[in-house]
Amino acid sequence: MKLDEILTAAARAPLNNGALQQLNEATAGLDAALGIRYLHVAHGRVRTALHVASHHLQPAGLVNGGVYCALAESTASLAGMVAAGGPVVGINNDTDFISAVKAGVIEAEATPIQLGRRTQLWQVEMHHRDKLVARTTLRTMPVN
Numbered sequence: 459m460k461l462d463e464i465l466t467a468a469a470r471a472p473l474n475n476g477a478l479q480q481l482n483e484a485t486a487g488l489d490a491a492l493g494i495r496y497l498h499v500a501h502g503r504v505r506t507a508l509h510v511a512s513h514h515l516q517p518a519g520l521v522n523g524g525v526y527c528a529l530a531e532s533t534a535s536l537a538g539m540v541a542a543g544g545p546v547v548g549i550n551n552d553t554d555f556i557s558a559v560k561a562g563v564i565e566a567e568a569t570p571i572q573l574g575r576r577t578q579l580w581q582v583e584m585h586h587r588d589k590l591v592a593r594t595t596l597r598t599m600p601v602n
Contacts, residue, residue: 464499468540472500489498489532492525496536497565504537505567510559520558526584527553530594531571534568534580541573549577550597557591584589
């Protein structure tokens with residue numbers, strides 16, 4: 459299944475396990491380097507997970523703030539692509555770090571605040587063991 463087919467399918471209904479597996483197997487670039495996995499992809503909601511590893515940590519042994527920014531950007535950008543029906547670019551990423559994480563899994567969920575013709579505004583909440591650890595507001599712009 460190609461990316462445009464995945465976006466079209468997700469706009470109609472949440473992706474099934476087979477489509478999610480195909481999406482995760484096709485992951486490249488920074489998503490692949492970080493190990494981001496897509497758990498749920500649908501219009502208006504995308505969930506991802508990142509298993510914390512040593513390459514995610516800063517010298518003090520905590521997850522680097524850039525990891526949260528990248529996780530939020532990837533999660534909301536895919537949500538934006540589903541909503542727009544095509545590519546989007548991030549134009550502002552504002553991330554608040556709430557609580558430190560050293561190990562485990564960070565789950566992120568993107569939901570829309572505003573879906574306009576020219577820009578979209580997404581909220582991304584990141585949790586570790588059901589505790590909010592970071593929050594991002596991401597503005598994207600469709601580039602169709």
